[in-house]
Amino acid sequence: MPTKFSKETYLYWYELMQLIRQFELKAEEMYKMAGKIRGFFHAYVGQEAIAAGCMTATQHEDPFITGYRDHGWALAKGTPPNACMAELYGKATGCAKGKGGSMHFFDVSNHFYGGHGIVGAQIGTGTGLAFAEQYKGTNNVVLCFFGDGAARQGILHESFNLAMLWKLPIVYICENNNYAMGTSVERTSNVIDIYKLADAYEMPADMIDGMTAEAVHDGVARAVKRAREGGGPTLIEMKTYRYKGHSISDPQKYRSKEEVEEYKSQDPIQKVLHTILENNFATQADLDAIDAKIAGIVEESVKFAEESPWPDDSEVLKDVYVDQTIVFDED
DSSP: OOOSSSHHHHHHHHHHHHHHHHHHHHHHHHTTTTTTSOOOOOOTTTHHHHHHHHHHTTTSSOOOOSOOOOOOHHHHHTTOOOHHHHHHTOTTOOOOOTOOOGGGGOOOEEEEEEEEOOOHHHHHHHHHHHHHHHHTTHHHHHHEEEEETGGGGGHHHHHHHHHHHHOOOOOOOOOOOOOTTTEEGGGGOOOOOOOGGGGGOOOEEEEETTOOOHHHHHHHHHHHHHHTOOOOOOOEEEEOSSSOSTTTTOOOSSSOHHHHHEEEEETTOOOOOOOOHTTTSSSSSHHHHHHHHHHHHHHHHHHHHHHOOOOOOTTTTSSSSOOOOOOOOOO
């Protein structure tokens, strides 16, 4: 079937989505090996189409910020897999010097501002990032990601109000994977269509199939264009699904195996793969080569993390506060 997206776009999507998927699966494997990865761990498996579509609809300089399900976003923005795996291991070579762990990835050089463990905290911080971009006069647009659980936090309403009042360059994206930990959307609010929360602020809003990279790209591209042109924020509800539990320790008793299998039949990677093969964008040998490349990258990230040093004790209080002297112009 003909598509408006190029061969290069589909191959980029496939490679990125496979990198995220295989990295997460390997990291989960290493977590379960005693002592390799500790603390909380939230996998992005199943939601890769959102990362893929957002990347092709934005510019590298656009700041991204998210919650604690952050590994995939760091990889998408360009944080090296070695630095990501090392961070999971708590090693000094990690993207947050081994101090952040799974929930607090951070990479300013690639315009990725976390990784936030407090539910909904990134909504307010993302709004602040958008104010900073507007204040500095850049043409950048912030993408702020949060889950359906975070959508129930009061900070969302305060942020929406200011973002609309000041027409800030931000796209709020709710990755609605149906469950806030183990609580379904239907049990948290009378308003189950989260995009409708924007109506109270007369904010443009949209609901998009988050399991399809093409739909994600189109929806985000519209919102980003509006923001770059001074039109202010947009709320996008991405309907998606996580194939793993909320965290690695989640027994998942709140949903049936049949439900999970139904969503697995909509696997976003398989959708992209189908389009590639149907349009002869690549041969099976080409795809096998990509898969082998990804496998090598992921294995190398584990080796890098294993061989990296632990942070020195002298690092424990560093990066907690920033010493900064502000000089005001006397004129």
